[in-house]
Amino acid sequence: MMSYFFQLLVSGIVVGSIYALAALGFVLIYKSSKVLNLAHGQIIAAGAFITYALTGWVGIPIYLSFLLSMVITFFLAMSVEKIFLRRLIGEPIISIIMVTIGLMSILDGIIFLTPFGSVNFSFPQFLPQELISFGGVSISWTQLVGVIITAIMIGGFSWFFKKSTVGISMRAVSDDQFASMSVGISVPRVFGLAWATAGLSAAAAGGIIGNITGLNFETLQAFGITVFPIVILGGLDSILGAVVAGIIMGVIQQFASGYLDGNFGLNGTAEVLPYIILLIILLFKPHGLFGIHEIERV
Amino acid sequence: MNKQNSENLLEVNNIEVVYNDIIQVLRGVSFNVAKGGIVALLGTNGAGKTTTLRAISGLLKPENGFIKDGYVKFEGIDITNVLGTQVVKLGAVMVPEGRRVFKHLTVDENIRVGSITRKDGSQAIRKDQKLMYDHFPRLARIINRLAGYCSGGEQQMIAIARALMASPTMLMLDEPSLGLAPLLVKEIFENIEAINKEMDTTILVVEQNAKIALQMSDYAYIMESGKIVLEGPSKELRDNPDVKEFYMGVTQGGGRKSFKEVKSYKRRKRWM
Numbered sequence: 001m002m003s004y005f006f007q008l009l010v011s012g013i014v015v016g017s018i019y020a021l022a023a024l025g026f027v028l029i030y031k032s033s034k035v036l037n038l039a040h041g042q043i044i045a046a047g048a049f050i051t052y053a054l055t056g057w058v059g060i061p062i063y064l065s066f067l068l069s070m071v072i073t074f075f076l077a078m079s080v081e082k083i084f085l086r087r088l089i090g091e092p093i094i095s096i097i098m099v100t101i102g103l104m105s106i107l108d109g110i111i112f113l114t115p116f117g118s119v120n121f122s123f124p125q126f127l128p129q130e131l132i133s134f135g136g137v138s139i140s141w142t143q144l145v146g147v148i149i150t151a152i153m154i155g156g157f158s159w160f161f162k163k164s165t166v167g168i169s170m171r172a173v174s175d176d177q178f179a180s181m182s183v184g185i186s187v188p189r190v191f192g193l194a195w196a197t198a199g200l201s202a203a204a205a206g207g208i209i210g211n212i213t214g215l216n217f218e219t220l221q222a223f224g225i226t227v228f229p230i231v232i233l234g235g236l237d238s239i240l241g242a243v244v245a246g247i248i249m250g251v252i253q254q255f256a257s258g259y260l261d262g263n264f265g266l267n268g269t270a271e272v273l274p275y276i277i278l279l280i281i282l283l284f285k286p287h288g289l290f291g292i293h294e295i296e297r298v
Numbered sequence: 299m300n301k302q303n304s305e306n307l308l309e310v311n312n313i314e315v316v317y318n319d320i321i322q323v324l325r326g327v328s329f330n331v332a333k334g335g336i337v338a339l340l341g342t343n344g345a346g347k348t349t350t351l352r353a354i355s356g357l358l359k360p361e362n363g364f365i366k367d368g369y370v371k372f373e374g375i376d377i378t379n380v381l382g383t384q385v386v387k388l389g390a391v392m393v394p395e396g397r398r399v400f401k402h403l404t405v406d407e408n409i410r411v412g413s414i415t416r417k418d419g420s421q422a423i424r425k426d427q428k429l430m431y432d433h434f435p436r437l438a439r440i441i442n443r444l445a446g447y448c449s450g451g452e453q454q455m456i457a458i459a460r461a462l463m464a465s466p467t468m469l470m471l472d473e474p475s476l477g478l479a480p481l482l483v484k485e486i487f488e489n490i491e492a493i494n495k496e497m498d499t500t501i502l503v504v505e506q507n508a509k510i511a512l513q514m515s516d517y518a519y520i521m522e523s524g525k526i527v528l529e530g531p532s533k534e535l536r537d538n539p540d541v542k543e544f545y546m547g548v549t550q551g552g553g554r555k556s557f558k559e560v561k562s563y564k565r566r567k568r569w570m
Contacts, residue, residue, distance in 0.1 A: 090360065165414055166414070168403065168411050169414045171403060172408075175400040175401055176401070177360070179400065181357055181382045182355065182357060182382065182392050182461070183386065183391065183414060183460055184382065184386025184414055184415035184464060185411070292402055
């Protein structure tokens with residue numbers, strides 16, 4: 001009984017940490033430009049598909065195509081910002097969000113033109129198939145490697161925003177755009193960089209989740225949608241919030257499907273419960289768990 | 299128009315600034331800033347002082363404004379309608395009105411951001427950062443505090459230190475005295491003078507507080523309704539009866555101006 005609990009907990013943390021990585025990109029964009037990028041799920045899916053295309057069709061080794069896909073998505077997201085969003089700087093935020101909805105449809109359309117829109121693919125197995133067990137809890141190699149990559153990336157991003165001057169300047173832009181310009185920060189460049197790093201982390205998340213669940217466009221879209229409650233729960237502009245909320249969400253989902261589904265005549269609770277918890281938490285913490293409160297000095 | 303004799307670092311020639319294509323704010327402003335000097339730009343609310351500074355620092359765009367006519371030259375290079383980033387790289391940095399520190403960044407991070415345009419390596423930057431804390435010992439004690447929670451005086455120091463981290467040749471300050479207690483205003487202006495002397499930074503300061511600005515500057519310009527209406531060495535302007543009456547609230551007799559005579563204001567302020 002106890003080991004079942006821990007099994008669910010561990011798989012919850014695994015899924016949750018990938019959620020966190022996926023949410024990270026969303027937070028990066030919101031943090032610097034206050035734009036809600038509703039097309040983020042599509043970018044995650046694109047990252048996963050590019051990884052597969054590189055390894056499955058071109059024949060590049062999986063590790064390399066994983067990295068390459070991150071680089072490609074980095075530039076892809078950067079050009080999306082440059083082409084569609086750059087000219088909207090200074091326009092009302094709602095128009096910009098509408099543009100990201102349009103972007104979502106366009107990306108959906110493009111993906112449907114490729115084989116990925118209708119056919120399911122799965123990555124070739126490249127890690128040992130046996131499970132790693134300790135104390136009755138088991139985890140697959142794919143999951144383990146996924147969690148490790150996620151941890152490294154989140155650690156890297158946190159370091160980048162805390163310690164590097166460019167990272168700090170990205171936070172500065174989210175704080176006060178005019179003041180940022182006055183010290184010589186190029187605000188458009190920061191926005192481009194935010195999109196690019198968001199693309200990079202989205203591709204990583206896509207690659208990992210694709211390896212774990214297989215490449216089904218609808219699954220990946222659903223995965224992208226789960227990112228929204230996570231970032232709202234964590235506070236839209238907090239990396240730590242994304243991590244904590246991602247893991248909370250993953251664990252809740254696992255417990256829900258492990259304990260509730262099939263009992264009491266319930267089914268599919270994993271899809272619903274996160275939103276219920278989200279609503280309850282927002283009642284008490286409207287800025288999310290770690291969202292920034294406006295500082296007001298009196 | 300200019301009567302300063304030493305070499306000019308900044309040359310503003312007859313600029314006209316228009317917001318939203320129709321609202322003209324500056325109507326031919328010309329002035330010069332001599333290398334190594336402290337120049338004050340005085341005037342009342344809405345005279346166009348802030349717009350002038352923004353025009354120089356390439357920061358009109360967020361407000362939908364641009365320089366329609368005239369030119370701005372910094373170190374002989376034309377910087378008319380050039381992007382703000384470029385102006386900072388050339389060595390002219392502005393401290394915006396109302397301090398505008400990054401509230402959610404620590405004091406240390408605020409100061410570090412100022413070095414974003416520099417390319418001379420982290421060693422030099424770190425050295426300058428230390429220099430800032432020597433200059434503003436008050437900030438050295440609170441490096442890890444969020445800037446949003448610092449006092450007004452501390453925030454002004456952060457904003458100045460942040461601008462200095464770009465190692466500018468010219469520092470432009472937009473109303474550094476705004477909202478500060480008189481004692482703090484004095485401290486800030488002493489800091490500015492020290493920066494001018496020790497770091498050899500040219501200063502252009504925009505102020506409403508004519509008294510303190512004329513005390514510490516070498517040369518001053520007075521603006522009204524988007525034009526320069528009066529200029530001269532600060533020493534002379536301090537004794538100018540018009541300046542005394544209109545900007546320092548002192549009558550010719552030396553007493554305070556009474557509100558009863560406010561009508562004479564309209565009558566006499568012809569030179570605008």
